[in-house]
Amino acid sequence: MKLRRIIYLGASALLFLIVFVIDVMRKNVELYVGGLNLTRDILVIVAFALIYTYFDAKKVHLGLTPIKRLGLVMIYSVIVGLFCLAIVLIADDTFDTKDKTLIPLTYGQLFIATFLSIVLGIFAILVFRLVREFVLFKRKRGTKRNFLIFVGLMLAAAVSTIPLQHLERSVLTSILVGFAILFAVVNSFRLPWIVYLTKREKIFCLIYGFVLFFTFVGLNVALGAESSMIRRSLLYHSYPLKQFVFLTTIFGNIYFGMAFISTLFHLPTAGAFDRKSSEVTSLHNLSRLVTQVFDFNELVETVTSMTLQVCEAKSCWLEIIHYADEQERNTLATNEVFAYNGTIGNYIIQLAGRKNIEQGEINSLLLTGEKTLRDQVIEERKPIVVEDLAADNRFKAIRKTKSAIGSLVVVPLVSHAGMIGILYATKDTPYGFFKDDVDVISAFADQATIAIENSRLIKKSIERERLLREMTLAQEIQRKLLPQSLPCYSTMEIDAISTPAFEVGGDYYDVVELDGNKLGIVVGDVSGKGVSAAFYMSEVKGIFQSLSRLYPSPREFMIKANEALSGSIDKHSFVSLIYAVVDVVTGKLTLARAGHCPLLHLSGENVAYLRPGGMGLGLSNGTAFEHSMEESTIHLKPGDVCVFYTDGVTEARHGDDEFGYERLLQAVVASKQKSASAVKDDILHSVKAHADKEENDDDLTVVVVKWLGSQP
Amino acid sequence: MSDFKIAQRETSSVNVLELKGYLDAHTAPKLEEAFQDLLKTNRTKIVVNCKDLSYISSAGLGVFMAFIEDVRNKSGDIKLTNMSKKVYNVFDLLGFPLLYEIFKDESEAVRKFSDRSPLDNDRK
Numbered sequence: 001m002k003l004r005r006i007i008y009l010g011a012s013a014l015l016f017l018i019v020f021v022i023d024v025m026r027k028n029v030e031l032y033v034g035g036l037n038l039t040r041d042i043l044v045i046v047a048f049a050l051i052y053t054y055f056d057a058k059k060v061h062l063g064l065t066p067i068k069r070l071g072l073v074m075i076y077s078v079i080v081g082l083f084c085l086a087i088v089l090i091a092d093d094t095f096d097t098k099d100k101t102l103i104p105l106t107y108g109q110l111f112i113a114t115f116l117s118i119v120l121g122i123f124a125i126l127v128f129r130l131v132r133e134f135v136l137f138k139r140k141r142g143t144k145r146n147f148l149i150f151v152g153l154m155l156a157a158a159v160s161t162i163p164l165q166h167l168e169r170s171v172l173t174s175i176l177v178g179f180a181i182l183f184a185v186v187n188s189f190r191l192p193w194i195v196y197l198t199k200r201e202k203i204f205c206l207i208y209g210f211v212l213f214f215t216f217v218g219l220n221v222a223l224g225a226e227s228s229m230i231r232r233s234l235l236y237h238s239y240p241l242k243q244f245v246f247l248t249t250i251f252g253n254i255y256f257g258m259a260f261i262s263t264l265f266h267l268p269t270a271g272a273f274d275r276k277s278s279e280v281t282s283l284h285n286l287s288r289l290v291t292q293v294f295d296f297n298e299l300v301e302t303v304t305s306m307t308l309q310v311c312e313a314k315s316c317w318l319e320i321i322h323y324a325d326e327q328e329r330n331t332l333a334t335n336e337v338f339a340y341n342g343t344i345g346n347y348i349i350q351l352a353g354r355k356n357i358e359q360g361e362i363n364s365l366l367l368t369g370e371k372t373l374r375d376q377v378i379e380e381r382k383p384i385v386v387e388d389l390a391a392d393n394r395f396k397a398i399r400k401t402k403s404a405i406g407s408l409v410v411v412p413l414v415s416h417a418g419m420i421g422i423l424y425a426t427k428d429t430p431y432g433f434f435k436d437d438v439d440v441i442s443a444f445a446d447q448a449t450i451a452i453e454n455s456r457l458i459k460k461s462i463e464r465e466r467l468l469r470e471m472t473l474a475q476e477i478q479r480k481l482l483p484q485s486l487p488c489y490s491t492m493e494i495d496a497i498s499t500p501a502f503e504v505g506g507d508y509y510d511v512v513e514l515d516g517n518k519l520g521i522v523v524g525d526v527s528g529k530g531v532s533a534a535f536y537m538s539e540v541k542g543i544f545q546s547l548s549r550l551y552p553s554p555r556e557f558m559i560k561a562n563e564a565l566s567g568s569i570d571k572h573s574f575v576s577l578i579y580a581v582v583d584v585v586t587g588k589l590t591l592a593r594a595g596h597c598p599l600l601h602l603s604g605e606n607v608a609y610l611r612p613g614g615m616g617l618g619l620s621n622g623t624a625f626e627h628s629m630e631e632s633t634i635h636l637k638p639g640d641v642c643v644f645y646t647d648g649v650t651e652a653r654h655g656d657d658e659f660g661y662e663r664l665l666q667a668v669v670a671s672k673q674k675s676a677s678a679v680k681d682d683i684l685h686s687v688k689a690h691a692d693k694e695e696n697d698d699d700l701t702v703v704v705v706k707w708l709g710s711q712p
Numbered sequence: 713m714s715d716f717k718i719a720q721r722e723t724s725s726v727n728v729l730e731l732k733g734y735l736d737a738h739t740a741p742k743l744e745e746a747f748q749d750l751l752k753t754n755r756t757k758i759v760v761n762c763k764d765l766s767y768i769s770s771a772g773l774g775v776f777m778a779f780i781e782d783v784r785n786k787s788g789d790i791k792l793t794n795m796s797k798k799v800y801n802v803f804d805l806l807g808f809p810l811l812y813e814i815f816k817d818e819s820e821a822v823r824k825f826s827d828r829s830p831l832d833n834d835r836k
Contacts, residue, residue: 527770571781572774576806597807615807619777628810656766658798 005057012050015043019237020114027103027110044238048121048461061130066137067201067208070259073130073252074208077215080123084222084230087112093229095592096272100167102236105655109233115232117237124245127252134255135190143190150183154247158240166235177247182252188258196277199270202263209260223249275312279440282310286447287404296455300353303448308355310444311437313425314405317354318363319374320421320452323338349374350616357426365395365405377410377422381436384410388430406430411441413449420452475500478534481541483511486517491710492636493676494521497684497704507646507699510541512548517585520548523644523703524577527594532573539568540575554579554592555631558614562594566621574618578644587636587707592629595619597650600643600664601634602672607665610634638709641679643668648698649683652691659690676706715739718746726757726822728754732764735772748780757803759821763794768802776812789813791821 024041061072094109095102104110137148157176164170197205222230223246234242266273286306300318307316351359366372377384386408389395406429413421423445427433478500486494498507506526514520522544526533543564552555557579565575576596582589591599595616598609612630619625636642645664652659664687671682680702687700716739725737735743745796751759776790783790793815795803803814815821
């Protein structure tokens with residue numbers, strides 16, 4: 001690539017040299033070589049074509065902004081203009097005219113002519129290329145065609161001068177020039193780049209355009225005036241070139257003249273255009289924001305800073321409305337007084353973010369009068385504009401604080417689920433917000449609403465997933481804490497079930513095989529529900545499994561268990577337990593009850609609830625517990641049924657009617673002939689049939705022991 | 713389920729809380745707030761009238777447990793009165809009568825405060 005460029009440059013330099021040599025020779029010797037002039041002209045044309053190609057290959061001036069391009073054209077033209085001026089002032093015109101031919105009388109003149117020609121030629125090429133970019137900016141149908149026609153006419157006009165003598169004119173050339181200028185004018189209407197300049201750039205454009213216009217006028221005079229030495233120098237060196245340069249400068253003149261006028265007319269609307277442009281950009285940015293939902297604080301920061309940009313506001317702030325009860329979102333009472341970060345009625349107002357304003361100022365702005373702005377916007381769900389704060393009687397309070405707020409706009413953030421927030425923006429001057437601004441802020445608020453809503457939903461979703469995972473895990477663990485299997489004896493049947501109310505519950509049952517053919521059975525209920533109850537439950541299991549082996553007497557076990565538990569249980573909580581030790585050979589059952597439901601004992605025709613005294617574990621760590629704890633003993637006969645349960649059974653509700661102790665008794669009596677498993681199932685069935693809810697509200701636990709006695 | 717109200721009044725320098733409705737995990741915070749309030753202002757002579765209390769869960773019982781120690785440490789007490797049979801049974805099963813003074817009627821409890829006889833149950 002580089003090589004090719006060097007070749008172009010080198011070749012064109014060479015050609016210029018050759019032409020120069022020819023000129024020098026002609027000066028000294030009369031050359032009558034046929035076609036020499038033509039050859040010479042062609043060599044010059046080719047030389048300049050090579051320079052053009054060189055610039056193309058080097059990609060000179062590609063990718064510049066319009067205003068930079070304009071600046072460049074101006075710089076080139078000023079330099080060239082000054083250069084020409086200098087030449088004119090320093091050098092004398094030493095051309096002789098003979099038969100419409102120019103003859104340089106001095107070598108100096110010859111040199112100047114060659115040099116000028118090359119400089120102006122390069123200048124024309126560069127300007128031509130730059131102007132081409134302007135004309136073809138945001139081209140429409142026909143733009144390129146028009147431009148090519150112009151170029152074609154320009155080249156034709158140039159080429160048509162080849163057969164002419166230096167000072168000769170021709171009708172053809174004149175016609176072509178005329179048409180070229182016509183199309184120059186046509187192309188000069190292509191000024192769409194002006195609109196897109198920022199206001200600042202437009203002002204520079206005016207300045208550059210002004211300078212350019214006059215510089216080009218000067219150049220045109222230099223190239224057009226009969227007696228101009230510059231014109232004559234160019235004509236001598238190459239008539240086609242002079243034509244090309246001349247037409248380029250004419251085109252430049254017309255084009256930049258039009259640009260100047262157009263910019264002038266665009267100036268008044270330049271500010272508004274800039275604003276619209278930045279609004280669109282901001283909205284674009286904000287719609288990208290909709291994806292930036294993972295960090296709520298970042299989102300609020302972006303929303304507030306963009307609000308300032310979008311409507312050129314002085315300050316702004318964003319309030320988020322939190323609903324204590326999500327279902328009541330749409331039923332907002334408006335005759336309530338608002339306060340910051342406090343709960344009023346069903347919702348809390350949170351100041352999520354603010355820019356250029358203090359909380360104190362916000363308070364005094366909004367806590368004015370019976371019906372504040374906030375009340376109003378919540379009620380009406382439409383934007384509100386306060387045109388002139390100083391003149392508005394509602395804001396007497398803020399005037400006392402010498403606040404600099406002139407006008408204010410309030411916009412509700414309404415999502416499909418209801419109103420989620422309020423956006424405020426202020427300006428220093430009264431009447432600072434036009435309808436346009438309100439529309440833009442509203443559109444902007446809509447985008448922000450979506451983004452905020454998404455952000456919250458995602459956060460909730462993540463939280464829910466996390467909780468679900470934790471619950472599932474806790475559930476798994478808790479399931480494993482209940483006995484995986486129950487021991488089998490020939491003398492008794494035992495079956496049990498425990499279903500937690502929520503994923504994790506506080507009910508507990510367990511069995512432990514003790515020395516001397518004894519089975520310990522415990523049923524318990526930790527106060528409360530959910531994960532915290534489950535934690536205590538697992539502690540109780542630990543205590544049970546270890547202490548039951550050390551203290552075979554149920555009463556003693558309870559006392560020791562209470563000591564163990566009281567150390568770690570919190571003030572709010574307690575555990576009710578019932579613990580029986582059954583001798584699986586003799587059928588002797590010893591029982592202690594720590595605040596739990598009484599044991600149901602069915603024996604033949606008799607049914608009774610056994611309720612030895614004893615308070616719940618964790619209620620007292622003094623002697624009261626010990627004093628209250630009793631121990632009962634019964635002897636099971638074949639056919640006897642013992643039912644341990646938790647209050648989830650007796651308190652299962654149908655409306656206001658609890659299942660109760662009576663119904664439990666009835667159910668057991670009805671099933672007394674059946675196996676322990678059947679009794680358990682029957683009890684469950686009765687409870688479920690009675691309760692009016694699908695799921696149980698409370699943990700449900702039933703343990704059934706049926707004494708068969710020793711088989712003969 | 714979430715129907716619960718507390719009416720507060722004062723009679724002979726004793727603060728009476730009348731509980732109405734269901735006292736469970738949902739509504740327990742209201743009672744907590746009431747006790748907290750009374751404690752903060754050193755009004756520690758408290759009688760809880762359960763005449764209209766239709767249900768109490770372990771969460772509700774836990775609220776009494778949470779405050780009784782602090783109240784008694786400030787030379788006060790929480791006495792319970794006017795319980796329905798069902799509600800009394802819940803308290804009784806757990807052994808509350810051994811820790812709290814439970815009366816048939818509010819007036820007895822109020823009188824007990826002015827009697828200033830020492831409480832003979834064990835303090836937690």
